Amino acid sequence: AKADGGDDFRYYREGAEERAREFVSKTSEIRAGIRRREFAPYFQPIVDAVTGSVEKFEVLARWKHPTRGVLGPAEFIGVAERSGLIGDLSHILLEEAAREMSGLCDRVQRRLVITFNLSARQLRQEMIANHLLQVVIDNGLAANQVVFEITESTIMDDPPTTRRILEELRGYGFRILLDDFGTGYSSLNYLRRLPVDGLKIDRSFVARVADDVTDAAIVKAILAVARELRLRVVAEGIEEEQQAECLRRYGCDQLQGFLFAKPMPGEELEHYLTETAER
Ligand code: C2E
Numbered sequence: 001a002k003a004d005g006g007d008d009f010r011y012y013r014e015g016a017e018e019r020a021r022e023f024v025s026k027t028s029e030i031r032a033g034i035r036r037r038e039f040a041p042y043f044q045p046i047v048d049a050v051t052g053s054v055e056k057f058e059v060l061a062r063w064k065h066p067t068r069g070v071l072g073p074a075e076f077i078g079v080a081e082r083s084g085l086i087g088d089l090s091h092i093l094l095e096e097a098a099r100e101m102s103g104l105c106d107r108v109q110r111r112l113v114i115t116f117n118l119s120a121r122q123l124r125q126e127m128i129a130n131h132l133l134q135v136v137i138d139n140g141l142a143a144n145q146v147v148f149e150i151t152e153s154t155i156m157d158d159p160p161t162t163r164r165i166l167e168e169l170r171g172y173g174f175r176i177l178l179d180d181f182g183t184g185y186s187s188l189n190y191l192r193r194l195p196v197d198g199l200k201i202d203r204s205f206v207a208r209v210a211d212d213v214t215d216a217a218i219v220k221a222i223l224a225v226a227r228e229l230r231l232r233v234v235a236e237g238i239e240e241e242q243q244a245e246c247l248r249r250y251g252c253d254q255l256q257g258f259l260f261a262k263p264m265p266g267e268e269l270e271h272y273l274t275e276t277a278e279r
């Protein structure tokens with residue numbers, strides 16, 4: 001780059017224009033995908049740490065793209081949030097997830113639960129709680145069969161509104177889980193102030209819980225606080241048996257990760273449940 005920075009500026013500007021163009025085209029592609037209902041829920045089992053039984057599934061968004069195959073959230077959630085399409089996208093996902101799960105409950109004669117990720121924008125929307133309740137009930141689930149996962153970044157912007165919405169949601173019988181716990185700046189502070197029922201220990205701590213004394217200490221401390229506050233704890237991103245063993249030993253309630261199962265489409269859930277019941 002030249003000393004006067006002229007080239008740097010041009011590079012920067014071209015980069016910015018390029019990114020802006022990409023954002024606009026991605027946005028219209030997502031809008032079309034929503035219209036064509038190409039977005040679908042995948043489900044990842046959450047396993048009871050002690051009994052190994054499964055009653056909960058996290059809903060994870062996938063895009064059945066007409067030419068590029070099945071795409072993960074990294075390809076579209078960020079743009080959907082920034083362009084304001086996340087509400088419509090999330091609506092389709094929740095509708096579909098509730099419909100599939102209520103069908104499954106009927107077939108296997110069990111009361112199953114979904115956990116569903118909400119983004120910051122949704123938790124600032126007036127009437128969102130009522131809207132979510134309507135979608136869930138219209139598609140055959142009860143509010144107490146749905147847990148909403150929120151992250152610290154979701155709540156950072158606007159705590160008073162968010163608090164009110166979370167309280168409304170809980171009033172309807174939904175539960176709230178604080179996701180990616182431990183990765184933010186003031187996780188413990190949020191625990192004290194927000195109406196939540198549980199937390200999910202972030203994958204970054206789980207990764208080395210079996211070989212790193214510091215990470216093990218952090219995980220134990222989180223579990224101790226949670227126990228004191230009577231919060232349910234899920235650990236995510238479990239890939240190895242040693243990690244599961246550690247978390248079980250430390251008193252974690254529920255486990256989730258590739259060790260147990262990868263996220264799968266709704267059609268595979270019944271088969272999965274019968275398989276795991278026989279094990
Ligand atoms: P998250 O909520 O932390 O979800 C967990 C992510 O970890 C998922 O990635 C899941 O597939 C992955 N995962 C599960 N077990 C393991 C494991 O053992 N090892 C590893 N390496 N990864 C594992 P995915 O599906 O790509 O989702 C990424 C993120 O996208 C989610 O992170 C969540 O923040 C966001 N997301 C997904 N679906 C939705 C949605 O419907 N709405 C919103 N607002 N965000 C969503």
Ligand code: CA
Nearest residue numbers: 058117149179
């Ligand atoms: Ca989550």
Ligand code: CA
Nearest residue numbers: 179180200236
């Ligand atoms: Ca998470």
Ligand code: CA
Nearest residue numbers: 179180202203
């Ligand atoms: Ca995460």
